[in-house]
Amino acid sequence: MEVQEVTHKPLFEGEPIYSMWLRELIRFSAMRSRILATFASPLIWLLFLGIPLSQIFASGGASQSVPGGLPFFAFIVPGIVSMGLLFGGTNSGVTVLWDKEFGFLKEVMVAPVRRTSLMIGRSLGALTIALIQALATIGIALILGTWLGFRIISVAGFFLAMGFMIITFFAFVGFGLTLGALIENTEGFMTIVRMLEFPMFFLSGALLPLTVIKGIPVLYQLQFINPLTYGVDGVRGLLTGVFLLPAWLDLTVIVAFALLFLFLGAYAFSRMEVD
Amino acid sequence: MMEDVIGVHELTKKFGDFVAVDHINFTVKRGEIFGFLGPNGAGKSTAIKMLTTLLHPTSGSAEICGYDVVKDSDEVRRHIGIVFQDRSSDDYLTGRQNLDFHARMYEMSGEERESKIEEVLDLLELKGKENIKLHNLPEGVRRRFEVARGFMTRPDVVFLDEPTIGFDIKARMDLWNQIKTAREIEGVTVSLTTHFIEEANYLCDRVAIIDKAKIIALDTPQKLKEAVGSDLISLQIADGGEKRATFMEKVNELDWITRVEEYSNSILLNAESGEGRVADLIDFADTHGFVITSIDEREPSLEDVFLYFTGRTIREAEGG
Numbered sequence: 001m002e003v004q005e006v007t008h009k010p011l012f013e014g015e016p017i018y019s020m021w022l023r024e025l026i027r028f029s030a031m032r033s034r035i036l037a038t039f040a041s042p043l044i045w046l047l048f049l050g051i052p053l054s055q056i057f058a059s060g061g062a063s064q065s066v067p068g069g070l071p072f073f074a075f076i077v078p079g080i081v082s083m084g085l086l087f088g089g090t091n092s093g094v095t096v097l098w099d100k101e102f103g104f105l106k107e108v109m110v111a112p113v114r115r116t117s118l119m120i121g122r123s124l125g126a127l128t129i130a131l132i133q134a135l136a137t138i139g140i141a142l143i144l145g146t147w148l149g150f151r152i153i154s155v156a157g158f159f160l161a162m163g164f165m166i167i168t169f170f171a172f173v174g175f176g177l178t179l180g181a182l183i184e185n186t187e188g189f190m191t192i193v194r195m196l197e198f199p200m201f202f203l204s205g206a207l208l209p210l211t212v213i214k215g216i217p218v219l220y221q222l223q224f225i226n227p228l229t230y231g232v233d234g235v236r237g238l239l240t241g242v243f244l245l246p247a248w249l250d251l252t253v254i255v256a257f258a259l260l261f262l263f264l265g266a267y268a269f270s271r272m273e274v275d
Numbered sequence: 276m277m278e279d280v281i282g283v284h285e286l287t288k289k290f291g292d293f294v295a296v297d298h299i300n301f302t303v304k305r306g307e308i309f310g311f312l313g314p315n316g317a318g319k320s321t322a323i324k325m326l327t328t329l330l331h332p333t334s335g336s337a338e339i340c341g342y343d344v345v346k347d348s349d350e351v352r353r354h355i356g357i358v359f360q361d362r363s364s365d366d367y368l369t370g371r372q373n374l375d376f377h378a379r380m381y382e383m384s385g386e387e388r389e390s391k392i393e394e395v396l397d398l399l400e401l402k403g404k405e406n407i408k409l410h411n412l413p414e415g416v417r418r419r420f421e422v423a424r425g426f427m428t429r430p431d432v433v434f435l436d437e438p439t440i441g442f443d444i445k446a447r448m449d450l451w452n453q454i455k456t457a458r459e460i461e462g463v464t465v466s467l468t469t470h471f472i473e474e475a476n477y478l479c480d481r482v483a484i485i486d487k488a489k490i491i492a493l494d495t496p497q498k499l500k501e502a503v504g505s506d507l508i509s510l511q512i513a514d515g516g517e518k519r520a521t522f523m524e525k526v527n528e529l530d531w532i533t534r535v536e537e538y539s540n541s542i543l544l545n546a547e548s549g550e551g552r553v554a555d556l557i558d559f560a561d562t563h564g565f566v567i568t569s570i571d572e573r574e575p576s577l578e579d580v581f582l583y584f585t586g587r588t589i590r591e592a593e594g595g
């Protein structure tokens with residue numbers, strides 16, 4: 001057998017990335033329950049958690065503990081937006097495993113395409129859906145905010161926040177992907193993912209100021225090794241103008257986290273055998 | 276000389292202590308339909324997964340179109356089409372969307388995709404079903420879309436892992452003929468695994484019989500059956516009864532008859548392989564005053580071959 005010359009793959013594979021993205025959106029639009037959930041979920045959080053919590057803080061001296069003088073409702077809107085990014089991103093990463101379970105992944109794994117391109121396409125699809133949800137959340141919050149005091153500080157802030165959301169989203173895609181590759185067996189897998197996601201969400205300053213638990217050792221410190229803390233603060237700062245941590249720190253940590261986990265996840269994904 | 280499209284050398288895969296594929300060797304020429312026949316769990320699927328770059332071999336090597344399945348896995352992927360044993364299409368998409376999506380992965384242009392989709396829909400007789408979401412289609416049709424997908428990207432080799440599992444007889448015959456036609460028209464090499472005797476026999480130019488991780492025999496179905504030796508002839512004699520008994524005595528004296536048995540109203544003969552056995556028997560009956568009312572020559576099947584090499588039938592091998 002003669003040895004043939006190996007043709008090199010382009011660095012950027014537009015068509016495969018586009019088709020993975022398209023597939024995600026077709027699947028999304030084919031499932032009415034998913035579309036419904038995308039809009040209903042932020043509504044539920046804002047109405048049934050946002051409003052009651054903001055009443056506690058408005059009626060008592062507790063309002064003192066919302067730093068930067070933000071109305072409480074305005075404080076948690078970016079938190080709920082970030083929650084969408086955490087869950088959406090992590091899910092997108094770990095559902096690689098679902099495809100594996102249902103066999104679809106096999107088909108794309110044998111295409112002559114970089115696995116990173118597959119990953120990018122998929123993640124962009126999930127990102128699109130997550131951003132739709134984030135915009136829905138902000139939209140609903142702006143309407144409720146006319147009474148409850150949430151408004152966006154500037155157009156520039158809004159667009160910068162979108163950018164920051166994208167980075168945060170990808171950080172959690174990488175996180176989910178790494179988890180998905182580490183834990184091969186699907187049984188009980190989602191339970192483990194939830195067990196990681198919820199503490200990350202609760203200890204991120206999304207719902208309550210970080211300083212609320214200042215007196216409690218370990219729990220208080222845990223908040224600062226949680227990457228979501230920096231994601232929440234960045235999104236909140238850019239949307240409302242009130243940063244509780246230095247903006248440069250938010251950006252540095254979330255970018256570092258995104259790079260680290262995307263690298264780990266892409267590596268694990270590229271090594272994955274499909275049986 | 277036809278060129279080798281697949282070359283496999285001492286290919287081995289172990290999962291822990293379990294040896295799934297044990298030092299197998301073979302080559303496949305361009306345009307051949309090559310089959311792995313063996314019971315479930317013999318290592319056929321593992322072998323095909325290594326050839327299609329989905330599993331890394333523990334040792335040994337394999338080349339597809341001259342490309343190493345480990346070192347040049349992307350080149351290998353560019354040259355092959357695969358139909359997996361398990362379902363591997365997106366049920367939320369239509370057949371056409373699945374085919375189109377697949378072609379995009381291989382960077383085919385819009386025009387190319389359109390014409391190729393039409394072509395494979397014709398080949399697999401799927402016209403009219405291409406715009407239905409797959410989860411609304413019966414299993415057999417869904418499977419045919421996956422086979423169609425295997426031929427989409429003008430591959431040099433199409434791998435089919437148990438292509439007709441779960442099919443009824445009609446659907447199976449249809450798919451076999453469609454695969455044969457596709458091979459003719461597209462000029463591709465086809466490599467498949469199966470545990471159906473008839474499938475290997477009807478479809479394959481050459482068959483590797485695989486059992487317990489090893490290839491135990493490899494040749495054309497014809498040669499494999501010849502290796503078993505004798506032909507089977509069943510015949511009926513006019514006036515039955517005593518005539519039959521005398522005929523059986525006489526015919527047993529022929530040196531190329533190895534065994535004579537009565538089987539319901541027929542006589543079953545094991546004959547050494549050779550040309551014109553049926554004609555010889557009719558002549559023999561004539562000269563001795565017998566009338567043969569029906570005669571039927573049957574070759575040993577691949578089932579007999581499997582039995583010959585392993586001492587078990589495929590069904591027995593699967594049972595335990």
